[in-house]
Amino acid sequence: MHPALSVIFFTTASGAGYGLLVWLALHAALTGDANPLIGWIGFPLALGLVTAGLLSSTFHLGHPERAWRAMSQWRSSWLSREGLLAVLTYIPALLFAVGWVLLGRNDGLWMLAGAVAAVLAMVTVYCTAMIYQSLKTIPRWHNGFTVPGYLAMAMATGGLWILPLLALSGSDLQTMALPTMGFVLLSAAIKWRYWTATDNAAPTATSGTATGLANLGTVRLLEGPTTSETYVMREMGYRIGRKHAVKLRRLAGFFGLVIPIAVLAAVLAMPGSGTMAGGLVLLAAISGSVGVVVERWLYFAEAKHVSTLYYGEEFA
Amino acid sequence: MTCLPTTAGSKKLGLVIDLDICVGCHACAVNCKEWNTSGHSAPLTDWNAYSDDAEEDGDEGAWGVWFNRIHTYEAGEGEDARTVHFPRSCLHCETPDCVTVCPTGASYKRVEDGIVLVNADLCIGCKLCSWACPYGAREYDKTEGVMKKCTLCVDKIYNENLEEQDRVPACVSTCPAGARHFGDLGDPDSDVSQLVAERQGYELMPEMGYKPVNRYLPPRPRRTKAEDFGAPERLADLALRVPAGETTSDASGLLGWLDTMLSR
Ligand code: SF4
Numbered sequence: 001m002h003p004a005l006s007v008i009f010f011t012t013a014s015g016a017g018y019g020l021l022v023w024l025a026l027h028a029a030l031t032g033d034a035n036p037l038i039g040w041i042g043f044p045l046a047l048g049l050v051t052a053g054l055l056s057s058t059f060h061l062g063h064p065e066r067a068w069r070a071m072s073q074w075r076s077s078w079l080s081r082e083g084l085l086a087v088l089t090y091i092p093a094l095l096f097a098v099g100w101v102l103l104g105r106n107d108g109l110w111m112l113a114g115a116v117a118a119v120l121a122m123v124t125v126y127c128t129a130m131i132y133q134s135l136k137t138i139p140r141w142h143n144g145f146t147v148p149g150y151l152a153m154a155m156a157t158g159g160l161w162i163l164p165l166l167a168l169s170g171s172d173l174q175t176m177a178l179p180t181m182g183f184v185l186l187s188a189a190i191k192w193r194y195w196t197a198t199d200n201a202a203p204t205a206t207s208g209t210a211t212g213l214a215n216l217g218t219v220r221l222l223e224g225p226t227t228s229e230t231y232v233m234r235e236m237g238y239r240i241g242r243k244h245a246v247k248l249r250r251l252a253g254f255f256g257l258v259i260p261i262a263v264l265a266a267v268l269a270m271p272g273s274g275t276m277a278g279g280l281v282l283l284a285a286i287s288g289s290v291g292v293v294v295e296r297w298l299y300f301a302e303a304k305h306v307s308t309l310y311y312g313e314e315f316a
Numbered sequence: 317m318t319c320l321p322t323t324a325g326s327k328k329l330g331l332v333i334d335l336d337i338c339v340g341c342h343a344c345a346v347n348c349k350e351w352n353t354s355g356h357s358a359p360l361t362d363w364n365a366y367s368d369d370a371e372e373d374g375d376e377g378a379w380g381v382w383f384n385r386i387h388t389y390e391a392g393e394g395e396d397a398r399t400v401h402f403p404r405s406c407l408h409c410e411t412p413d414c415v416t417v418c419p420t421g422a423s424y425k426r427v428e429d430g431i432v433l434v435n436a437d438l439c440i441g442c443k444l445c446s447w448a449c450p451y452g453a454r455e456y457d458k459t460e461g462v463m464k465k466c467t468l469c470v471d472k473i474y475n476e477n478l479e480e481q482d483r484v485p486a487c488v489s490t491c492p493a494g495a496r497h498f499g500d501l502g503d504p505d506s507d508v509s510q511l512v513a514e515r516q517g518y519e520l521m522p523e524m525g526y527k528p529v530n531r532y533l534p535p536r537p538r539r540t541k542a543e544d545f546g547a548p549e550r551l552a553d554l555a556l557r558v559p560a561g562e563t564t565s566d567a568s569g570l571l572g573w574l575d576t577m578l579s580r
């Protein structure tokens with residue numbers, strides 16, 4: 001699949017933003033501390049990431065001015081459900097933000113708003129993942145790894161981004177660093193299993209079943225329908241990702257797993273949040289996000305669409 | 317509404333494409349473009365059509381929106397290999413995800429005849445439906461910002477301004493080889509259903525579960541031996557009539573010279 005930058009940016013940015021929202025709610029629930037610094041930076045960051053992601057994906061539509069229509073088909077469409085949930089999440093999230101930032105409160109009903117926002121945020125990420133997981137046409141997406149992967153990576157990047165805020169406000173890093181580490185490791189484990197499983201999966205369809213000519217023998221494309229690339233070849237027939245897959249997977253692992261884990265281990269080993277720890281966790285957050293961007297790029301670029309079977313692929 | 321019709325009528329309009337007959341001339345694709353560029357989903361935009369050098373749209377190559385594409389495949393090995401011309405367009409599936417994934421209600425399946433259409437006034441151009449189609453049947457018009465696809469010539473098959481016999485999709489009326497048939501595949505007694513039964517017509521990629529309505533008729537078994545054509549006696553007769561050995565020794569003059577030259 002063609003890795004469109006708008007979609008990669010949307011899924012990674014909104015994932016991190018929704019994840020951060022969950023961690024803000026967790027922080028409120030665990031500590032009851034409405035530290036203004038965390039609030040003033042945390043909410044603009046979380047909602048900014050989400051909003052930027054949504055806007056970027058909206059502006060890449062053929063008709064952005066009609067985007068509101070996308071909320072109408074929630075009965076059948078995961079994309080529609082995602083749009084609806086994304087908008088709904090703003091309501092409790094903004095209430096949560098107002099309580100924390102303007103009133104200095106994140107207890108009682110304000111806390112409840114935070115909890116509702118956290119749940120809706122995760123449901124939104126779930127819907128995003130389901131858009132991809134539900135596509136039978138793309139075997140690398142249509143499997144049980146997509147949803148857990150999106151959820152775990154949203155939680156991992158969100159956790160990585162709350163740590164610099166905690167460091168900045170002089171709060172304790174340990175409580176959040178440990179579960180964040182858990183989500184980073186979980187994401188890596190899911191990705192690892194995803195790659196081994198999908199690399200070795202039996203083909204879903206072949207050029208023989210696509211043309212129905214399998215009984216004549218192996219089916220090969222002799223002549224395509226056009227002299228230059230069609231829409232389907234441009235949109236679904238991306239091959240470069242598969243060529244560089246191994247190198248890019250290593251890069252994703254280095255930025256997404258190795259660096260964040262090293263930093264988190266150091267933070268856990270040396271309690272007390274100094275400026276050094278603050279700088280380190282910021283580095284881990286940036287590195288982790290870069291790792292997820294590379295991972296997401298691969299998620300698209302490596303995915304083979306069954307319609308490419310008509311254009312010369314022999315199995316998908 | 318992008319939920320599939322639950323009260324679907326029994327009528328399933330579709331195409332039957334005979335892979336034994338198709339000669340790969342692309343006439344159906346050309347006439348499809350011709351009719352539809354001013355039909356229901358008009359226009360079928362082209363880019364870099366005259367330049368091929370990315371001047372018009374920043375994208376390489378001459379390309380454009382087509383509803384019908386003709387591929388050519390080779391199947392089998394060596395002497396048994398076959399060349400098969402393969403027209404591909406929307407199969408107007410019975411349970412297509414291209415419809416259910418659409419977030420706006422732009423994509424829909426008609427209750428009355430099963431035709432799958434896009435309402436260009438609702439489409440936001442998110443392209444998700446094209447991702448959901450296993451058959452590569454939908455093509456995005458980036459100038460108009462909406463998705464386009466085969467309409468089964470909905471504006472032709474019911475058009476009362478046309479003669480009765482012309483009320484078939486453009487691809488069907490233009491095929492010079494008679495490889496394309498149109499009709500109601502929901503009616504077991506229709507000509508197309510009979511043809512499918514007789515020739516063991518099949519669906520493409522049944523494993524996807526989309527239940528395509530269109531059917532393909534397989535190439536007939538290859539005929540290589542004289543008996544296969546019912547010609548053995550005639551050929552045997554001819555063989556007997558060929559003189560055992562020709563002789564040119566009596567040729568002289570110009571013919572003799574020609575004979576010597578040609579025999580070198
Ligand atoms: S062929 Fe593709 S576009 Fe046509 S109905 Fe089936 S899934 Fe939809």
Ligand code: SF4
Pocket residue numbers: 417418419420421422423434438439440441442443444445446462463
């Ligand atoms: S591109 Fe248009 S028709 Fe296709 S899913 Fe999006 S809104 Fe629906």
